[in-house]
Amino acid sequence: MIRVLIVEDDPLIARAHRSYVQRVSGFETAGVVHTGGDAIRAVAHAISAGEPIELVLLDIGLPDIGGLEVAAALAEVDPRPDVIAISSARDLAMVRAAVAHGVALYLLKPFPFAAFRDKLERYLEFRAALPAQESALTQHDIDRAFGALRTTDPKASAPKGMSPQTLEQISGALRAAPDGLSASDAGRSVGVSRVTAWRYLEQLATAGAVRRRTDYGRAGRPQVRYVWRR
Structure with missing residues (x-):
């Protein structure tokens, strides 16, 4: 061993x-x-x-x-x-x-x-x-x-069912966003749906590369933002 x-x-x-x-x-x-x-x-x-x-x-x-x-x-x-x-x-x-x-x-x-x-x-x-x-x-x-x-x-x-290219694109978008991105923001940034972006963001969070941050909008509805760990 x-x-x-x-x-x-x-x-x-x-x-x-x-x-x-x-x-x-x-x-x-x-x-x-x-x-x-x-x-x-x-x-x-x-x-x-x-x-x-x-x-x-x-x-x-x-x-x-x-x-x-x-x-x-x-x-x-x-x-x-x-x-x-x-x-x-x-x-x-x-x-x-x-x-x-x-x-x-x-x-x-x-x-x-x-x-x-x-x-x-x-x-x-x-x-x-x-x-x-x-x-x-x-x-x-x-x-x-x-x-x-x-x-x-x-x-x-990349994990099974995920594209290495998309994972790299979302990672790059997060690194370029000091305040983090929501799933909707990330999806628009790389040209994928919000749900697809969310899957990749959750994978990055599980791997420890990003942290989740909950923001509350004017209406009090929470929104999860993903922030790259510097």
């Missing part, structure tokens, strides 16, 4: 990630922490206890230390855990910085369980492709291991 540390500042999302880990064969949750400092201390404590953390699911937007700084600190410990970065940041500079800090995989929020499972299964294949004992690797060993990390299932990008 691969020991996993979950690093996520939002308790609800952290619980969701923990439940996801429990659903993927070959992995177990070794701990859940909510800050970068606690992540570094948890990894050090696990090493001193003789039960090192092997994989860290690392939220990049932490409240105390940047996720990339945490990854850099973890790269200095022995044995060094592998890191899967979890972030809504899509800019090239952030992705390049993640690679430079030794991040093995980069998982974009929002994501369904299928995408999460796909990343963990790719990581498992990466581990299996490497020799069990310390030895000089051949080019074939290296290519096979890195090939496992880079292979992905395109069907994992």
Whole structure:
């Protein structure tokens, strides 16, 4: 079993990630922490206890230390855990910085369980492709291991019955709306019905990418708005 540390500042999302880990064969949750400092201390404590953390699911937007700084600190410990970065940041500079800090995989929020499972299964294949004992690797060993990390299932990008393109369009509309959008607003923005937009918005809320906010109009009728988590 691969020991996993979950690093996520939002308790609800952290619980969701923990439940996801429990659903993927070959992995177990070794701990859940909510800050970068606690992540570094948890990894050090696990090493001193003789039960090192092997994989860290690392939220990049932490409240105390940047996720990339945490990854850099973890790269200095022995044995060094592998890191899967979890972030809504899509800019090239952030992705390049993640690679430079030794991040093995980069998982974009929002994501369904299928995408999460796909990343963990790719990581498992990466581990299996490497020799069990310390030895000089051949080019074939290296290519096979890195090939496992880079292979992905395109069907994992959106839940069953949902279009990855529509999910991306609604996500983009929400990111561009600081005050959030209602289902009607989102539907008009991307050219789908209110009910269709609501389905996608609820999926994003379940995945922890957005939060629901209830607004009351002049007539007192409540309206749910969906706000992207910054």
